Amino acid sequence: MTPAPSASSVPSVPSVRVVAAVDIGGTLTKAALVDEGLLEVTRVSVPTPPDVAHDLGAHVSAVVDRLLVGATAxxxxxxxxGCGVVVPGLVDERAGVGLLSVNLGWRDLPIGDLVGVATGLPTVVGHDVRAGLVAETRLGAARGARHALFVPLGTGIAGALMVDGHVLTGGGWAGELGHVPVDPDGPPCPCGATGCLEVLASASAVSRAYRERTGRPAEAREVAARVEAGEPDAVAVWSVAVSALARAVLATVTITGVDLVLVGGGLAQSGETLLAPLRREIDARRTFQRPPRVVHAALGDRAGCLGAACLAWDAARSAVAVG
Amino acid sequence: MTPAPSASSVPSVPSVRVVAAVDIGGTLTKAALVDEGLLEVTRVSVPTPPDVAHDLGAHVSAVVDRLLVGATAxxxxxxxxGCGVVVPGLVDERAGVGLLSVNLGWRDLPIGDLVGVATGLPTVVGHDVRAGLVAETRLGAARGARHALFVPLGTGIAGALMVDGHVLTGGGWAGELGHVPVDPDGPPCPCGATGCLEVLASASAVSRAYRERTGRPAEAREVAARVEAGEPDAVAVWSVAVSALARAVLATVTITGVDLVLVGGGLAQSGETLLAPLRREIDARRTFQRPPRVVHAALGDRAGCLGAACLAWDAARSAVAVG
Known part of the structure; x- marks a missing residue:
């Protein structure tokens, strides 16, 4: 009988400890294997299935398998x-439950349990924007900050807040910046209220307002280009959005004391076309409040996935500390 | 030579460990010696000297001496x-500095250092309303809560927020609820903005609005009594204040996710005359947000002083743990 080779006699490639980070969006699921230094070993992006709510565990498990195969290849x-999963909507991080996502079609979905069973990995659940803010504090535009508002302006508007170094969850309900009322005479919001920030300053709102004003369709980034070219209709539409955003940001600054504002999402890709007038308008409306520093978020559409990695690594480390 | 009696031969009264808790208001300084169970051993209330900013250490030291004499008597x-001192205005708790109090006439006053030297006691500094919320969470209407807004409606309006069990400081800038803009067509605010909550829903604002409407002077509590009697002018003035407060509370709920609102201060002494219509108006304006529980704060004008005691005891215990 030939003795089995001992482990020490086989030359082995040292394996890298990673977490699987998964950001489930309405259109795409972005995922990566991320090492403890928060570097991506491999990444993948796949469409989110329309019926993802019916078998979330299988979807995430398939994505994680693709990542592992990719790493091996x-x-x-x-x-x-470990595994970190972030999702939009109302999320109770402590319970690992997706309370509500209208886009993804779930209510009270036990995401942590489902993904944990399907992948066999210890799993933590987060909110995409709150996790994105965590990533911005470690790798991005909020490094060294103790207080920050992160507000991505996309199809909708969510927000995340850090105060005193702590990212607010409010049992899953914190940061609904898109539904701060800013104009009692504004358009109706699908939430049932009137003049919410989201119907005035999201990328969709800018596109819609431009079309309503001119009869011509235009994506928000095209409106931004026309603002830069000085087109009066585009400038008028843009200033409504900037003013609404300034009011919501200033209300948030007044209530929470944050002094750093990270603007992200599609609308922020216009850079200073948005940020310069936004700073001016906040400054014009501000009285005793500290002037917040208003900057472009740094991590773009990777923020959620990197945030999922941060949460998963935090959990892995605390499990070691406890265990 | 007669030997001195040994300590053990003298019958001794066991002494109670206490902290000196001092709440410095614009009119009165309220203080107490408070034991570790948060019971007051003795208390005193003295006028705050008009020039308190010039010798804060001497003022607090004299108050503490009176408390100690009172206990002995x-x-x-x-x-x-230890000693806990709470003050209004902008306060940086971590640094122990009063950043700004217009009423008390200071800016960047090193309260912790001044009081520590004058009293010889380890001293912590807090914000009166944030400390009041801490007391409400331990002794009052926010026991067991993880998220809460505390909003005392007095001459002005300040606020304090707890989210995820953490009272927000924002470097001293959190909770300026009085300056949330609620009505762009409202009266001018001394801060320089228009239609801030404070000029619409403070006790002073209600009194002023009633006088402007009727030509008759009335304190806010008299206006409340006339609301209960169904006087139309009083009802009209009251509804403006209630509506403004509902809007500011709902904006705060939307941004921070709090689900408990403690209303305090002079205006809240009217009880359900204020709270019942406030609940109705919040409910009418609310869409997807959780319905916050709206209650009367429990500790009245003792909240600040008891909060100072909470802060001082927390510091004393952590000093023991560290030392």
Whole structure:
């Protein structure tokens, strides 16, 4: 009988400990294997299935398998030690439950349990924007900050707040910046109220307002380009959005004391076309409040996935500390 | 030579460990010696000197001496282990600095250092309303809560927020609820903006609005009594205040996710005359947000002083743990 080779006699590739980070959006699921230094070993992006709510565990498990296969194909030996999943909507991070996502079609979905069983990995659940803010504090535009508002302006508007170094969850209900009322004479909001920030300053709102004013369709980024070219209709539409955003940001500054504002999402890709007038308008409306620093968020559409990695690594470390 | 009696041969009254808790208001300084169970051993209330900013240490030291004399006179042997001082305005708790109080006339006053030197006690500094909320969470109407807004309606309006069990400081800038803009067509605010909550729903604002409408002077509590009697002018003035408060509370709920609102201060002494229509108006304006529980704060004008005691005891215990 030939003795089995001892482990020490086989030359082995040292494996890298990673977490699987998964950001489930309405259109795409972005995922990566991320090492403890928060570097991506491999990443993948796949469409989110329309019926994802019916088998979330299988979807995430398939994505994680693709990541692991991808790492192996690239000659990287990895050991997955946990999984972080972030989703939009109302999320109770402590319970690991998606309370409500209208876009993804779930209510009270036990995401942590479903993904944990399907992947066999210790799983933590987060909110996409709050997790994105965590990533911005460690890798991005909020490094060194103790207080910050992160507000991505996309199809809708969500927000995340850090105060005193702590990202607010409010049992899943914190940061609904899109539904701060800013104009009692504004358009109706699908939430049932009138003049919410989201119907005035989201990328969709800007596109819609431009079309209503001119009869011509235009994506928000095209409106931004026309603002830069000085087109009066585009400038008028843009100033409504900037003013609404300034009012919501200033209300948030007044209530929470944040002094750093990270603007992200599609509308912020216009850079200073948005940020310069936004700073001016906040400054014009501000009285005793500290002037917040208003900057472009740094991590773009990777923020959610990197945030999921941050949450998963935090959990993995605290499990070691406890265990 | 007669030997001195040994300590053990003298019958001794066991002394109670206390902190000195001092709440410095624009009119009165309220203070107490408070034991570790948060019971007051003795209390005193003295006018705040108009020039308190010039010798804050001497003022607090004199108040603490009066408390100690009072305890001795009542036959209570006490050992003071720390001091908590709470003040209005902008306060940086971590630095122990009063950043700004217009009423008390200071800017960047190193309260912790001044009081520590004058009293010889380890001293912590807090904000009166934030400390009041801490007391409400331990002794009052917010026991067991993880999220809460505390909003005392007095001459002005300040606010304090707890989210995820953490009272927000924002470097001293959190909770300026009085300056949330609620009505662009409202009266001018001394801060320089228009239609802030404070000029619409403080006790002073209600009194002023009634006088402007009727030509007759009335304190806010008299206006409340006339609301209960069904006087149309009083009802009209009251509804403006209630509506403004509902809008500011709902904006705060939307941004922070709090689900408990403690209303305090002079205007809240009218009880359900204020709270019942406030609940109705919040409910009418609310869409997807959780319905906040709206209640009367429990500790009245003792909240600040008891909050100062909470802060001082927390500091004393953590000093023991560290030391």
């Amino acid at each position: 690239a000659g990287r030996a990895v050991e997955a030690v | 009542a036959g209570r042997a006490v050992e003071a282990v």
